[in-house]
Amino acid sequence: MGPDQRPKGQGTEEVCGKECMTIQGDRAVVDLGLSKVQPMHFTTLNCIMRMAMRQGCKRIELKGVMGQRYIASTASDEGLYITIRGTPGNDLGAFLNGPTIEVFGNAQDMTGNTMNSGRIIIHGNAWDVTGLAARGGRILVRGDTGYRVGIHMKEFGDTRPTLVVGGTAKDYLGEYMAGGTILVLGLDRTAPVVGRSVGAGMHGGRIFVRGTVAPQQLGPAASLFPLTEGDREEVRELMDDFQRSFSLEVDVDPSQFVKVAPSSSRPFSGYYDKTNI
C-alpha cells in the first residue's frame, strides 16, 4: 500500500496527537478536545495510549471521547486502569487482556468483543451485542443493554466470563452461549427484563434473570432450572461486585432469580449427526 493510499487517520508515532496527553508520574490524561484533528481518529488515540503504556503509566484518563472505536483493544497490562468520559465507539476493549476500563457514559455496540480477562464497567447503557464471544473477564453495566448481548460467550477451565446488567436486555440474550454467566437485574425496569429467544442454541453457561421468564421467551435449546446453592452463591458474589462497582444498595434476594441453562450439551446434534454418536 503506497503512502497516498494509507487509510485516513493512520499515523506513525511521530505525527500522532501527542499534544493531547499530559503525563504525571504513572498517570496520563488525554484530553481529546485539544487534538489538532477533530474528531481524533481511533488509530491516533490507540497510538497515544500505547505510548503511555510503554512509558509505564498505570492510569490513563480519557476525556471528550466521541465515538472512537477499538479503544484499549488488546491492552494486556493487568494493573492498568482506564477511565473514559464521553461516548466510546464500537468494540470498546476488544480482546482486552487484563486492564480495567471504567466508562462514565453510554457505550456503543460490541463492548468487550472477545475479551480475555480484565473488567469493563459502564455507568450508563451499553447497546447491542455487548460481551460477544467473551472468553474471560467481567463486564458490569449499570443501565440497559440491547440485542444479542453475551452472544457466544465461552469458558474453559477456571476462565469464565461474567456479564452483569443492571437494567434490561432485549432479544437473543446469550445466544449460542457455550460458557460463562450472565446476570440481569432489571432494576428500575420499565420494560420486560429480557426479550425473546433467550439462550437460543446455548449449550453451556447460565443466565440468571430477576423475575420471571415465560416459556415462550426461551429460545430453542434453553430451559428454565431452579437455582442450586452454588448458583445462589455466584449470584450473591456478582451482586456484591455490582453494588461495590456502582456504590449502590441493591435490595434483591437471590430467590427472586430464575436460571436459564442449556437443555442438553449438544442441542443440535440431531440436525447434523444422524447417528448421534
Next chain:
Amino acid sequence: MKVEGDAGERRDRRGLPVRSESFTASRPPRWDGQPGGCGIASCISLHGKPVPGDRIARMLTIMGERENGLGAGYACYGLFPHRKDQYCLQFFFDDEEGKHRVEDFLGDRLDVVHDEKVFTRSRSTISPPYPLVWRYFADVPRTREWNGRQDLGEEDYLVELVQHINERVEKAFCISSGKDMAVFKGNGYSYEIADFYDLERYSGTMWLSHSRFPTNSPAWWAGAHPLSLLDWGVCHNGEITSYGVNRKLVEMNGYRCTVLTDTEVVVYLWDLLVRRNRLPVEVAAFVMAPWTFQDIALMPPEQRRLAEWLRITYREAFLNGPFSIIVGRSRPETSLIALADRKKLRPMIVGLSPEEDMAYCASEESSIRIVEPEASTWAPEAGNPFVATVGKGIVRRGTENPFQGVRT
C-alpha cells in the same frame, strides 16, 4: 498486478462486453479495507425551526468508519418555505444534452414556474466527472394525460413522469420530486458531498443523511442515498435479501426499479402502503418488519386478527434481511420515521435534546452526542418504528405495542 478488461474481446454469455478490472496480488486502489457498514443520521426540529446543514454534516461525518467514499447524501425538508406548494424536481444531468431532453419531455406536461442551477463547487476531491445539478419548481396542470389516461391524480401522474425520465430519458436522472424538500447526494465521502453542495448555505426543519459502504450494488451518483420519490426520502443501512419478492410487488403496482440498489423498493413500498393504500405509519412498519406467527399468536384477539390479516395481505411487502432505515416525508406534516428489522441486526439509536425541541436518530450514539452532548438517548425496539413530527413532537418512541393508537 492489474489487468484492464478489454471491452473489445471479453464478452459474457449474453454477448455484453465485460469491463471489469482484475486485481491479483495488489489491492484495488481506494479500497482501504476497514470494516464498515453504512451510516445513517437524521435530525428534526419538533417546533419547526430551521436547522443549518452543517449540523447534519457533523452528525454524519463523525461516523467515518461506516463509509468508504463510494456514496453519501443528504435530504432536506422544509427547505423552500416560499415555494412549498410546488413540486421541486431535482435532476442529475450528464451534460447539457440531458437537460434539453428533460426540458423537451416536460414541455407542457408540467407547468414549470421557476428553474435554477443547484450550487455545486467546480473543484472537489471527488473524482470527476460531476453531474450538472438542476432543479425545477413546477405545478401539475389541471388537465393532464399519460398513456391515454386522464384520471390520474396529481401525485400518481408525477410518479409516472419521474419514472419515465429515469427509465427512458438518457443522460438525466430525477433524484427528488417532492414538495418543500430536496436531495443532495453523490459518489464521495460524506464530508466531500457536504462541501460539494456547500450544505452550510441551506437550512430546513428536518434532515436525513446517509454515508455508504456499498457491498452488493454499484457506486454511482444517482444510486447514493437518500433515495426519493415524491416527498418520501429513504436512507438505508443493511441489505434487503427479499429484494426479488418486494420488487415484484412494487412492479405489479406500476413502479419501475431504475436505481440498481435494493433500497429503492423500500421507497416504493412506503409510497404504496402509506400514500396509495392509506395505511397508518405504524401499520406500514409492521407490514415491513412483522412479528413472527408464534408471537402474533400471543397477541390479544383483536390485534391478532389485524396482524394476521396484514401478514397475509402484504406478505410480499415483508422486508427480510438486516436493515435499519430512516424515512422522511413532508406531507401531511414533516415527519421522521426510523425502523430497524425485527431482529435489530443493524444499529439504531434515537435521542432527544434536553429542551425537547430536537429529535435525532443515528446509527451510533456518538453521532447524536457530537451535536447534542446532553441528549437523552434510547434504542427503539426491533421492528418498532420511532416517529417524530414537526408540531406534534415525538409520536412514537419505538417501545410501544405494535398497534397502539390504531383503531381496528
